[in-house]
Amino acid sequence: MIVVRRPDLSWVEQLYLPGFWEGLKITLRHFVARLSGKTHITLQYPEERPPIPPGYRGAPVLVKDEEGREKCVSCQLCEFICPPRAIRIDPGDIPEDSPYAKVEKAPKEFWIDMTRCIFCGYCEEVCPEEAIFLLPQTYSLNGRSRGELLHDKAKLYAMGGVLPRPIRKWANK
Numbered sequence: 294m295i296v297v298r299r300p301d302l303s304w305v306e307q308l309y310l311p312g313f314w315e316g317l318k319i320t321l322r323h324f325v326a327r328l329s330g331k332t333h334i335t336l337q338y339p340e341e342r343p344p345i346p347p348g349y350r351g352a353p354v355l356v357k358d359e360e361g362r363e364k365c366v367s368c369q370l371c372e373f374i375c376p377p378r379a380i381r382i383d384p385g386d387i388p389e390d391s392p393y394a395k396v397e398k399a400p401k402e403f404w405i406d407m408t409r410c411i412f413c414g415y416c417e418e419v420c421p422e423e424a425i426f427l428l429p430q431t432y433s434l435n436g437r438s439r440g441e442l443l444h445d446k447a448k449l450y451a452m453g454g455v456l457p458r459p460i461r462k463w464a465n466k
C-alpha cells in the first residue's frame with residue numbers, strides 16, 4: 294500500500310486567498326479584454342464565419358469539368374476503399390443522345406452518408422478521374438434528420454460545382 298502524504302501548507306496557503314486571487318486574475322483579464330473589444334465572444338453566423346484552421350481537409354463532394362460534364366465514371370473504386378462504407382454508387386450509362394454514349398459510364402445515383410464519413414480523404418486519393426474531392430469550404434454540414442445527411446448525387450454536385458483539373462479526357466474530341 295502506498296500512502297500519499299498531504300502536502301504541508303503554510304498559514305498563507307491555508308487561507309486559500311492566493312489561489313482565489315489567481316483565479317480571479319484570469320476572470321478579470323478576460324473581462325477587461327471583452328470590455329476593450331479585444332476578444333469577440335459571439336460570431337454573427339452565418340454572416341460572420343470563423344477562419345478555417347490549416348490542415349482541415351473538408352468534406353467529400355463530386356465535381357464536374359469546365360464543360361459541365363460529370364467526371365465520375367462510376368468505377369466504384371471510392372466505394373470499395375471507403376473505410377466506414379459511407380459511399381454507395383448505383384452505376385449507370387451516359388444518356389443515349391450523348392456523343393459519348395457507350396464509351397463511358399456515369400453514376401445513376403451516388404450517395405455519401407455523412408453520418409459515417411470520417412473525412413479520411415481516401416476517396417479523393419483513389420479516384421482515377423479526379424471526380425471526387427474534399428473541399429475545405431464544405432464544413433457547414435448539418436441537417437434536421439439522418440436522411441438530410443445522406444448526400445445524394447444532386448447535392449454532391451451542387452456542393453462541388455466545377456473544379457478545373459488536369460484530367461479533361463474529352464477536351465480534344
Ligand code: SF4
Binds near residue numbers: 374376409412414
Ligand atoms: S472521406 Fe473517407 S470516409 Fe469519407 S467518403 Fe471519402 S473515403 Fe469514405
Ligand code: SF4
Binds near residue numbers: 366420422
Ligand atoms: S468518384 Fe472516382 S473513384 Fe468514385 S466511382 Fe467516380 S470515378 Fe470512380
